Amino acid sequence: MRLAFWIVILCWILFGCNPEVNRKSVGSYNHQIDSLIQEMTLYEKVGQMYQCLGRGHARVGDGQKARDLIELVKAGGVGSILVPGEVDDVEEMQRFAVEETRLGVPLFFNYDVIHGFKTIFPIPLAMSCSWDTAMVRQSHAVAALEAASAGISYNHGPMLDVSRDPRWGRVMEGNGEDPYLSSLMTRAAIQGFQGNNLKDPATIIACAKHFIGYGAVEGGRDYNTVDFGNETLYNIHLPPFIAAIEENVGSVMTSFNVVESVPTVAHQKLLKNLLRNDLAFDGIVISDFGSVGELIKHGYAMDNSQATSQAISATVDIEMQSRNYHQHIKQLVEKGVIDEVLIDSAVRRILQKKFELGLFDNPYRFSTPGKIQNITLSHSHRKKAKESAMRSMVLLKNNGLLPIKEEVKKIAVIGPFANSKDILGRWSAKGDTIYAVSLVDGLKDQFPGCEINFLDVGDFWDDKQLPENRIKRLANSADLVLLALGEPKEMSAEAASRANLTIPGNQDRIAEIVQQAGKPIALVLFNGRPLTIGWYQDHVDAILEVWYPGTEGGNAIAQVLAGEYNPSGKLTMTFPRAVGQIPIYYNHYNTGRPASSSSYSSKYIDITNGPLYPFGFGLSYSSFEYSDISLTKNELNSSDEITATVNVMNTGDYVGEEVVQLYIRDHVGEIVRPVKELKGFRKVSLNPSESKEISFKINSEMLKYWSPVSKDYVLESGTFSVMIGPNSSQLANQTFELTLK
Numbered sequence: 216m217r218l219a220f221w222i223v224i225l226c227w228i229l230f231g232c233n234p235e236v237n238r239k240s241v242g243s244y245n246h247q248i249d250s251l252i253q254e255m256t257l258y259e260k261v262g263q264m265y266q267c268l269g270r271g272h273a274r275v276g277d278g279q280k281a282r283d284l285i286e287l288v289k290a291g292g293v294g295s296i297l298v299p300g301e302v303d304d305v306e307e308m309q310r311f312a313v314e315e316t317r318l319g320v321p322l323f324f325n326y327d328v329i330h331g332f333k334t335i336f337p338i339p340l341a342m343s344c345s346w347d348t349a350m351v352r353q354s355h356a357v358a359a360l361e362a363a364s365a366g367i368s369y370n371h372g373p374m375l376d377v378s379r380d381p382r383w384g385r386v387m388e389g390n391g392e393d394p395y396l397s398s399l400m401t402r403a404a405i406q407g408f409q410g411n412n413l414k415d416p417a418t419i420i421a422c423a424k425h426f427i428g429y430g431a432v433e434g435g436r437d438y439n440t441v442d443f444g445n446e447t448l449y450n451i452h453l454p455p456f457i458a459a460i461e462e463n464v465g466s467v468m469t470s471f472n473v474v475e476s477v478p479t480v481a482h483q484k485l486l487k488n489l490l491r492n493d494l495a496f497d498g499i500v501i502s503d504f505g506s507v508g509e510l511i512k513h514g515y516a517m518d519n520s521q522a523t524s525q526a527i528s529a530t531v532d533i534e535m536q537s538r539n540y541h542q543h544i545k546q547l548v549e550k551g552v553i554d555e556v557l558i559d560s561a562v563r564r565i566l567q568k569k570f571e572l573g574l575f576d577n578p579y580r581f582s583t584p585g586k587i588q589n590i591t592l593s594h595s596h597r598k599k600a601k602e603s604a605m606r607s608m609v610l611l612k613n614n615g616l617l618p619i620k621e622e623v624k625k626i627a628v629i630g631p632f633a634n635s636k637d638i639l640g641r642w643s644a645k646g647d648t649i650y651a652v653s654l655v656d657g658l659k660d661q662f663p664g665c666e667i668n669f670l671d672v673g674d675f676w677d678d679k680q681l682p683e684n685r686i687k688r689l690a691n692s693a694d695l696v697l698l699a700l701g702e703p704k705e706m707s708a709e710a711a712s713r714a715n716l717t718i719p720g721n722q723d724r725i726a727e728i729v730q731q732a733g734k735p736i737a738l739v740l741f742n743g744r745p746l747t748i749g750w751y752q753d754h755v756d757a758i759l760e761v762w763y764p765g766t767e768g769g770n771a772i773a774q775v776l777a778g779e780y781n782p783s784g785k786l787t788m789t790f791p792r793a794v795g796q797i798p799i800y801y802n803h804y805n806t807g808r809p810a811s812s813s814s815y816s817s818k819y820i821d822i823t824n825g826p827l828y829p830f831g832f833g834l835s836y837s838s839f840e841y842s843d844i845s846l847t848k849n850e851l852n853s854s855d856e857i858t859a860t861v862n863v864m865n866t867g868d869y870v871g872e873e874v875v876q877l878y879i880r881d882h883v884g885e886i887v888r889p890v891k892e893l894k895g896f897r898k899v900s901l902n903p904s905e906s907k908e909i910s911f912k913i914n915s916e917m918l919k920y921w922s923p924v925s926k927d928y929v930l931e932s933g934t935f936s937v938m939i940g941p942n943s944s945q946l947a948n949q950t951f952e953l954t955l956k
């Protein structure tokens with residue numbers, strides 16, 4: 216007993232009380248890191264803190280810049296390379312770093328692996344609509360394996376930004392509007408990228424980005440101001456980052472925006488106090504692309520030297536792309552503006568990850584040229600990509616038209632996505648559209664007995680006359696028309712904010728012409744964000760949201776249209792009726808004057824408050840009936856739990872999966888609480904006429920929230936509603952009392 220006590224005390228002294236020591240890999244490389252740091256010149260330390268662009272980046276290429284890069288690497292002036300090029304480039308650069316520098320410290324090779332590397336999976340927003348964390352983990356594990364085989368060791372993803380604004384183009388990279396679901400998806404993504412052990416050569420370091428609040432840019436305009444209070448910071452934006460840190464994410468990237476009027480890359484309160492101290496994150500913090508220098512334009516730094524000192528003081532370890540650290544750290548240390556101890560801490564965190572990845576044992580890890588072809592785009596990877604795509608699609612409307620019936624012998628596919636292979640979406644790493652399957656190709660394979668005719672009409676922006684007569688003729692001659700419409704990929708992701716959320720260009724006109732032909736119509740929608748598609752809800756028979764479905768897109772859509780896979784996706788972002796409703800999200804507060812028949816209530820005079828499709832919404836070819844909720848009891852205390860149960864029955868004709876959702880409302884708090892918050896879900900498969908009891912355990916931990924009054928997480932006695940149903944708008948309700956003794 217005494218011995219155990221002293222061992223615990225010793226461990227605490229050695230590791231626990233030292234904030235510089237990694238919690239989970241405590242001390243394993245301290246000795247090697249200490250001796251390396253002792254040998255390093257200040258220049259070499261700063262080199263570790265510089266991430267430069269590699270040959271694969273358009274700004275570098277093969278010319279003089281690429282030659283300068285080699286000299287810089289050989290001099291020990293670089294620690295990581297972003298977009299390094301092909302696997303041979305990685306090998307060569309690593310050889311320069313390991314064999315031709317004084318200390319032989321290996322490089323990281325970085326890339327944005329967001330939804331696949333060569334085999335492209337659906338965009339992250341789509342994958343979140345599967346509500347299937349196992350699938351998400353597997354998809355990112357495939358991406359990690361492919362990326363690692365190309366020499367990549369450090370990813371710039373996943374993106375965890377919670378967003379309630381579909382105007383923001385980057386919603387396609389995230390998991391939608393809900394912090395709980397987003398946290399689960401974050402865990403799955405990090406487990407997929409990092410595996411159980413970074414030494415496994417099929418893993419890459421994940422980077423949780425962007426810390427923090429980037430999804431809340433005003434007006435949905437990229438890089439814009441962010442303005443929220445601590446209640447929103449802690450309860451909405453922080454949970455996925457907490458999940459990431461619990462998963463031991465290797466790195467965190469700062470965001471481009473301000474929070475409380477301070478740019479995050481220099482935000483000591485957020486980075487030093489919250490991230491490093493309160494959340495005990497001891498991995499690498501990396502700036503976003505050029506954002507250190509942007510402190511000047513923000514009006515927070517006078518010059519690059521001050522910007523450097525601000526970012527270093529906020530514990531930003533690596534500067535991405537720009538060279539302020541290179542140019543200013545030495546002088547700042549010499550002048551005593553920054554202490555070299557801060558530089559040593561940053562270098563320590565960087566080296567720690569290089570050791571954890573096993574780069575000192577095998578700097579080339581998995582990246583054997585020649586091997587990559589056998590790994591990427593393999594049959595099994597493509598199969599997984601197809602499954603992910605099918606599971607990510609959301610059936611938004613169906614009046615019985617889908618799945619396509621046997622009587623249908625002639626299908627017309629009309630619209631810019633009819634035979635397009637450009638369906639990977641942005642941030643598609645090394646994905647090549649050559650390998651993508653278009654909708655028409657998928658249909659031809661899936662429906663060999665059908666005549667498939669298509670018209671790839673329209674350039675999205677071209678206002679030259681549409682071939683109206685050809686569209687009419689084709690629609691008239693078909694038994695069924697598939698409208699293949701959407702946003703070109705350039706319209707979503709970074710720097711792709713939109714003020715209008717209609718299907719762009721001349722596509723609404725195509726739809727009107729087709730509609731006049733009077734044939735059954737299904738809209739197949741390719742896009743990266745919620746759109747305002749009220750007209751389609753009113754005028755077509757079925758709507759299948761396929762997002763940017765990735766390499767296997769056409770095959771996956773065809774299988775869903777044929778009914779070989781019954782759609783089971785549910786929206787993770789609310790679809791507005793009109794842009795004027797934005798921000799629109801399900802977990803809003805009530806007002807003092809909730810919408811009612813009274814004029815002086817919180818509503819619009821021109822449209823209803825409600826969304827076109829709510830959070831959690833998605834149809835199936837089957838139908839599901841929910842019973843009332845039963846609770847094991849109506850009182851809860853802090854150490855107890857209640858079980859809430861519903862019976863869900865498949866009342867349709869198809870085997871189907873249903874995402875059963877649990878929401879809770881805290882009726883009165885020391886601050887006001889949302890009208891409902893997602894607290895659990897189960898995805899269950901049911902045969903026709905089969906029913907299952909679905910139970911959720913409710914405990915006090917789930918009822919806590921962060922309050923700016925207590926400046927802490929609080930739990931309060933009072934009444935709570937339990938709501939269970941198929942989406943956030945259609946819920947059965949029960950209540951219980953929480954009593955704290």
Ligand code: BGC
Nearest residue numbers: 297327371372424503504709
């Ligand atoms: C984005 C980051 C990305 C980086 C490197 C930036 O513009 O904001 O998310 O990782 O570029 O590609």
